[in-house]
Amino acid sequence: MKAVVLKAFGGLENLVLADLPDPRPRPGEVLVEVRAAGVGHVDVMSRRGEFGGSPGSVPGIEVAGVVVAAGREVDDAWVGRRVYAMLDRTGGGYAELVTSDVEAVVALPDQVGEADAVALGFNALTALTSLERAEVRRADKALVRGAGGGVGLTATLLGIHLGAAVTAVTGSARRGERLAALGASTVVNRLADAQTYEEYDIIIDPVGGPEFDRFLEKLAPNGRYVLCGGVAGFPTPDFGSILLGRFTASPTLLMLSLSSISRAELRARMEKLLELVADKTIASLIDETFTLAAAAHAHDKLESGAAFGKIVLVP
Ligand SMILES: NC(=O)c1ccc[n+]([C@@H]2O[C@H](COP(=O)([O-])OP(=O)(O)OC[C@H]3O[C@@H](n4cnc5c(N)ncnc54)[C@H](OP(=O)(O)O)[C@@H]3O)[C@@H](O)[C@H]2O)c1
Incomplete structure (x- = not known):
């Protein structure tokens, strides 16, 4: 099969198309013919050697495609089904074929394409789990x-779907226009000279970094803050003093990593997300599709911040 191999940790030049032996499903696994592989921030971190993966491995932690073989102990009824598969940190998704634990696959509804499924993928799973943990309620300010x-x-789209009035923070005027068109109540440009923030019942934060403190202070009484990523790095260590200083407002600070969530819970949430796309309640937004040979271009676009929606590799 053709697959993208990470030659060494580092720059884009390390993503190289190669011929590898076809993988075979072990007991408890299915073999998936990949029709779409998701490209996410975690893949970029893995390429740089900051999160999982190893030189010589195939990147990619989520795919959608067709089950073409089942290992021992797996119901043969899976063969021929279109599925979304959550792979583990060792990757394998940027390939024509990949094996997956059958416990990590979800059948796709007829109305949902493979690229749409990975466009939801771990991003939407993170967003929905964050919103549910924050107990988002209708008319909450998020x-x-x-x-x-x-x-x-995806947090913006799902927050709107769940009835919250969503303020979207972005550094791009163009992305801001698109977020407003998708239903964000307010858009704040984080790079503008004047930025106006109010107080929020919920804050969903995949960014972290030094500005985390400033947003923590924007939590309304009884508000819930979910830190679910760290694009800008870790918050400063003294954020605890801000939390304690707001003691009488009873703030909740939650941290969320999908790594701590069971596969059964993730599967159930993915099924819910796929239904929302199948019945057109929410859109699944694809920025651009690339071939496996163009995996480096896909990473380049994601890293440069030029994407709006998911970047997908199509073998
Ligand atoms: N919790 C989990 O289990 C889980 C699962 C998946 C991903 N993640 C994490 O979630 C984070 C986000 O992933 P993603 O795929 O959404 O990344 P992404 O597509 O690269 O988006 C991050 C966005 O943050 C904004 N941004 C970048 N640098 C910033 C800065 N210094 N200050 C403020 N905003 C900045 C950019 O938007 P603008 O330029 O428009 O502002 C950028 O589009 C990553 O850390 C990833 O590892 C966590």
Whole structure:
């Protein structure tokens, strides 16, 4: 099969198309013919050696495609089904074929294409889990940081769907226009000289970094803050003093990593998301599709911040 191999940790030049032996499903696994592989921030971190993966491995932690073989202990009924598969940190998704634990696959509804499924993928799973943990309620005022990015965009769409009035924070005027067109109540340009923030019942934050403190202070009484990523790095260590200083407002700070969530819970949430796309309640936004040979261009576009929606590789 053709697959993208990470030659060494580092720059884009390390993503190289190669011929590899076809993988075979082990007991408990299915073999998936990949029709779409998701490209996310985590893949970029893995390429740089900051998160999982290893030189010589095939990147890519989520795919959608057709099951073409089943290992022992797997129901043969899976063969021929279109599925979304959550792979583990070792990757394997940027390829024509990949094996997956059958516990990590979800059948696709007829109305949902493979690229749409990976466009939801881990981004939407992170966003929905964050919103549910924050117990989002109708008419809540919610703020989403990094709203032009993968996690933030799906958090914006799902927050609106769940009835919240969403303030979307982005550094791009163009992305801001698109977020407003998708239903964000307010858009704040994080790079503008004048920025007006109110107080929010919920803050969904995939960005973190030094500005985390400033947003923590924008939590309304009884507000819930979910830190679910770190595009701008870790918050400063003394954020605890801000939390304690707001003691009488009873703030809740939650951290969320999908790594701690069971596969059964992730599968159930993915099924819910796929239904929302199948019945057109929410859109699944694809920025651009690339071939496997163009994986480096796909990473380049994601890293340069030029994408709006998911970048997808199509073998
Ligand atoms: N919790 C989990 O299990 C989980 C799962 C998946 C991903 N993640 C994490 O979630 C984070 C976001 O992933 P993603 O795929 O959404 O990334 P992304 O597509 O690169 O989006 C991040 C967005 O944040 C904004 N941004 C970038 N640098 C910033 C800065 N210094 N200050 C403020 N905003 C900045 C950019 O939007 P603008 O330029 O428009 O502002 C960018 O589009 C990553 O850290 C990723 O590892 C976590």
